[in-house]
Amino acid sequence: MQTVDLDLKVKFLHGFSHKVRIQILDSIQEGEKTVSEIMSDVQGSQSNISQHLACLRGCGLIAGRQEGKFxxxxxxxxxxxxxLDMFDDVLTDVESDVITCESDVAE
Structure with a gap:
């Protein structure tokens, strides 16, 4: 089994730790989209969406390509x-436990 640096793993998982980032990932799960299309799907401002896209790129979850001005x-x-599909499958199985999870547990 390959050993992964714990801090690196935490950085990677950070990409999944915000509602807007999950919405963005869901939005582009079936194919690439422009920022405008993502904004429409997520109902967010350009600056907010751009910040989350930068985080997702930094976490290695998404890639971008420039085509003209888009x-x-x-x-x-x-x-x-x-x-992402596996997250949905596991969540379906543990949903009742997650609902009662205390999210404000101290580090």
């Missing part, structure tokens, strides 16, 4: 798509 974002690879 930037297109997509999931980085099929493993990220599979991971």
């Amino acid at each position: 930037m297109y974002y997509r999931l980085r690879n099929d493993q990220i798509r599979e991971l």
Whole structure:
């Protein structure tokens, strides 16, 4: 089994730790979209969406490509798509426990 640096793992998981970032990931799960299309799906401002897109890129979850004046974002690879599907499957199984989870537990 491969050992992954714990701090690196925490940084990676940070990409999944905000509602808007999850909405963005869901928005682009089936294909690439422009910032405007993502803004429409998520109902957020350009500056807010751009900040979250930067975080997702920094966490290695998404990739972007420039075409003319438009930037297109997509999931980085099929493993990220599979991971998002796996999150949904696991959540379905543990949903009742998650609902009662105390999210404000001290570090």
